[in-house]
Amino acid sequence: xxxxxxxxxxxxxxxxxxxxxxxxxxxANIATIAWGGICxxxxxxxxxxxxxxxxxxxxxxxxxAFTVNIPSEKYIKQAxxxxxxxxxxxxKFSVTGLTAVHSELVDAPYIKEFxxxxxxxxxxxxxxxxxxxxxxxxxxVKVDDEMVDNNGKINVEKIRPISWDPSTHxxxxxxxxxxxGFSVGKTLKT
Amino acid sequence: xxxxxxxxxxxxxxxxxxxxxxxxxxxANIATIAWGGICxxxxxxxxxxxxxxxxxxxxxxxxxAFTVNIPSEKYIKQAxxxxxxxxxxxxKFSVTGLTAVHSELVDAPYIKEFxxxxxxxxxxxxxxxxxxxxxxxxxxVKVDDEMVDNNGKINVEKIRPISWDPSTHxxxxxxxxxxxGFSVGKTLKT
Numbered sequence: 001x002x003x004x005x006x007x008x009x010x011x012x013x014x015x016x017x018x019x020x021x022x023x024x025x026x027x028a029n030i031a032t033i034a035w036g037g038i039c040x041x042x043x044x045x046x047x048x049x050x051x052x053x054x055x056x057x058x059x060x061x062x063x064x065a066f067t068v069n070i071p072s073e074k075y076i077k078q079a080x081x082x083x084x085x086x087x088x089x090x091x092k093f094s095v096t097g098l099t100a101v102h103s104e105l106v107d108a109p110y111i112k113e114f115x116x117x118x119x120x121x122x123x124x125x126x127x128x129x130x131x132x133x134x135x136x137x138x139x140x141v142k143v144d145d146e147m148v149d150n151n152g153k154i155n156v157e158k159i160r161p162i163s164w165d166p167s168t169h170x171x172x173x174x175x176x177x178x179x180x181g182f183s184v185g186k187t188l189k190t
Numbered sequence: 191x192x193x194x195x196x197x198x199x200x201x202x203x204x205x206x207x208x209x210x211x212x213x214x215x216x217x218a219n220i221a222t223i224a225w226g227g228i229c230x231x232x233x234x235x236x237x238x239x240x241x242x243x244x245x246x247x248x249x250x251x252x253x254x255a256f257t258v259n260i261p262s263e264k265y266i267k268q269a270x271x272x273x274x275x276x277x278x279x280x281x282k283f284s285v286t287g288l289t290a291v292h293s294e295l296v297d298a299p300y301i302k303e304f305x306x307x308x309x310x311x312x313x314x315x316x317x318x319x320x321x322x323x324x325x326x327x328x329x330x331v332k333v334d335d336e337m338v339d340n341n342g343k344i345n346v347e348k349i350r351p352i353s354w355d356p357s358t359h360x361x362x363x364x365x366x367x368x369x370x371g372f373s374v375g376k377t378l379k380t
Contacts (some may be wrong), residue, residue: 002307002332009228010331010344011236011308012260012351013203013364037227038199038356039239042320046201047237049229070202076368080375095380117192118201126316128325130232135318141200142192154200154357161202162368163353166228167344169371174203175363178266178352182359185270190285 009035013163016171018082019048020067020100020109021059028100028109030069030092031056032083034164035131044138046118049131055087060122060134065106068136070116073160073173080171105139115144115159199225203353206361208272209238210257210290210299211249218290218299220259220282221246222273224354225321234328236308239321245277250312250324255296258326260306263350263363270361295329305334305349 014034021029033056036048046068050057060066071079078096085092093100099112103119110117120136147158156174163172178184204224211219223246226238236258240247250256261269268286275282283290289302293309300307310326337348346364353362368374 001335003335003338005331005333005344007234007328008331009231009234009236009328010306011205011207011228011258012306012346012349013205013353014228015201015203017201035228035230037237038201038204038225039237039323040225040318040321041199041241043318044197044199045318045321046199047227047229047323051231068201073368077375077378080369080371080373081378082375084372084375085379090380095378116200116202124316124318126314126325128230128233128235128314131230131235133229133237133325135316135323138197138199141195141198143195145191145193148193154195156202156355156357156360156362159202163203163364164371165346167346169373170346171368171371171374172346173365173368174353175365178263178361178363179270180358180360181270181354182274183270184361185267185272185274188267188271188285189275190280 010166014166016079016162016164017048018069018071018079019056020069020111021056022063022108023059024062028093029055029059029087030082031087032079039135045123045135046120046138047133047135049133051131063107064122065108066120066136067103067108067110068118069111069114070161071114073162076162076171115147117142200356204356206269206352206354207238208259208261208269209246210259210301211246212253212298213249214252218283219245219249219277220272221277222269229325235313235325236310236328237323237325239323241321253297254312255298256310256326257293257298257300258308259301259304260351261304263352266352266361305337307332
């Protein structure tokens, strides 16, 4: 039997993205969000959703660019803090001790210490309701050298990204490799 | 040092969603996608992106509804198969042995055996490029009884959702609980 939870924003996994932007004065800000993901393969696009009440919303409108920074497990405290506190009140780079690097490709900062960075320019803005979706055209993906295997493949088990559980508000690590895509299902092919 | 990968559709975690729809004749179809996620809290909305070449694209245009079905690890073969094969060619419910249940809330089928179901009616359609984003207004979330704890909270460690690694095409399980949101970051608060 299935139990109904009503019209709730619940899916698994949900990402933990730290969005990097500049404000009007050029001050770098970072904010943690869970509503987002890849939304188009060509042009390669990444969507993030933000409330108008946030500093990041206005920063993206102003600069038409953002970065998505993916933390390793060891940055869980910094990731959580950047979702609790507002860039309107504090300098989150300063409090967390993280380092803002100016992107050479888009008008936004990224986090030096985080292993995985996606640099985006604003492509479309879609007002949905409480949240507005900002679709960014991906200009580059940058990954720490030591997370890339000798065959040039990104090693997600070294990155150790975090998932968000919107039901209990838990952060989860990455688990075991279960199988390979476009492969394990072939046994069912008729 | 960071290594550049160019304009690639890479983020972690990426979900494994099996999308349930009906075609023109009322035949139930299921298709696996990785581009999607929650995009608005109010109204509660879930976005999925599809290529026009897919059966599911046309089914959503026709019926203005879809379900998102989240598999447990034990359904990895069925999940992968539904991303390899097209509903234009085969009856994927029949091949996988999964059971289509007609939603009482939206004009789409869901998968009886999967532990976590989100029922959506089409809210907005955004053409982005190769993919079109379908934003669904969430009408209900249904979860298997045995995945819900006594306190009424959904237990994601029982659901055992799958993540997709768009770099290597691996499927990953869920890992350890690392900490609680709106909590572990408080130690940094000034």
